[in-house]
Amino acid sequence: MELFLTSVFNGISVGAVLLIVALGLAIVFGIMGVINLAHGELMMLGAYTTFVVQNGFKFLGDVGVEIYIIFALPLAFLVAAGVGLILEKGVIRYLYGRPLETLLATWGVSLILQQFVRSVSWAMVVGIAVFCLLFFGGFWAIKRWGKWRRIPQWMGAVMLPLSAGIAIAASVGLGQIFKLGATQPWFGAQNVDVTAPSWLRGGLPVGNFQLPYARLFIIGLTIVCVVAIYLFLLRSPWGLRIRAVTQNRSMSACLGIPTQTVDALTFALGSGLAGVAGCAISLLGSVGPNTGQNYIVDAFMVVVVGGVGKLIGTVVAALAIGTLNYCIGSGILPVILAPIPPLAEFLEFFATTSMARVMVFALIILFLQVRPAGLFPQKGRAVDA
Template structure:
């Protein structure tokens, strides 16, 4: 019983990791119908934001370093939310209702973000800053022109080419100075480690085993995010607007709801939650450019099994998938069945799948079998939500 209890608690903690990773995706994919393959990279940006905040607080020493996690969480949220907002305004906004194009576009964005993290340095930042200053500054100035609507399309294209050329030229000229401080990559392709504060090391004794404080923090953080999302969607004015636009976009627009702002806010919220997930998973292992790819498939599985857009289904699916994966992958099921002589064939079967990779194969097979009976997930959409 002690072994079973330990396995269930560890499985639930893994499920909490999946849940906090899938929470933002449930909003973006479930409520907006956008297949965002860059969601994993938004988690990766949140993890790197945590690493940067940690390094910044190292210079202050104790006791400030022990408190850096409370600053890293909002910073990770803001970084991922701003990137998500830029992604929605620059790419996703033009692809609503076209899932295949959205999938391909966000896959390209994920590749760009991974390469950006590998290559980013001060030269690149200066070039991007010059581009943004020229492009957005010129558009702001031209909007004051009386015939702006007539020249908007061509002026935007011309200023884009002009600003992009000046930005690239500025970065190239600065890079030729051979200044190591400016040209050295911030992160490169190597993985970096986030060190947990002293009070997060160790574990909480429970029935003969220890639950790591880092996993306990992730569970608490997941619960807080769930409560915050539930309150926002059901009790705030903007949450009401989001639910209205989700159910009937045309009628919401007729009632005066700014649907474009709702789309941007929803995508930014889902992206910010991905940043918080990245902050959480940074305590479970090293952080690298490919960190998000380790979770993107599992998060999509959670959302699909739970029912698209259903928060309760997402919770149940994440906890179930996390627990089953741990029970199979850790060999717990095989150990529990071993004393029963008549179940030896099943023991050999579960021993074969008693690794992390093979357990994922087993979970995939179980999900495929489940979707044969419940293709719309645990809680399928009904009414206007299903017809949208």
């Protein structure tokens, strides 16, 4: 029984991480109808932000090591939200209502972000900054002080190669001046480790087993995120605008609601939650460029099983899938069901992480045959929107 309770607690903590990831995805996919395959990479950016903040606070000595997580959480949210905002304004905004194109575009963005983390260096950062300054700053200056209200198409064809050429020259020049110091990748392809503060190590003794403080912290962080999202969507003016645009975009625009601003805010909020999830998973193990790929499929399963656009469904589905996945993969169920040999042998075959995921997939497929709209399906006119 103690082993079973330990497995259930660990499963709930895994489900809590999955819930934070799925919360952001439920907002983006459930409310906006956007299939964002780069959501896992936004979580990865949150994890790497935590790693960078940890290294920065090491200069403060032992005090910095103990308090870095307090600053890493909001910074991970802001970094992921900022990247999500750029993604929405630069890519997603032009693909609303076109799910196939959105899926392909965000998949390409996910590959770009993975390679960016592997290869980012000071030379690359300088090159990107120079390109953005020349290209986007040039368009802004022409619109503000130029004679054109609408930028001619030939202007972009001229400025794009010119800005790219100058940016590449600046990046290469920086690498030649500072040699390896500027061109060496910050992170590389290998995983990086985040050390939890001392107050998150160890565990809370309950009977003959312990509840790890890190997992308790993640569960508490999940509760805070769920309550904050609930209050924001149901008690704030911008939450009211988001729900109005979700139900009827045309009528909301007629009533003066800035729908494009609502779209950008919604996407940034969902992306920021992915960054918080990345900060949480960094406390459980090492993180790398492919970290987000381990969670994105499970997060989509949570949204679909819980019911698209339903917050309570996301909570129930995340905890259920996380607990079931961990209990099957940890091999505890064959031990508990040892008095029933056929069932115990059947579950023992799935007592690995990969096979447990296969079984959970199969159970979800069977469940969706019975309830294709999920645990809490939408009702009313929102279903036909």
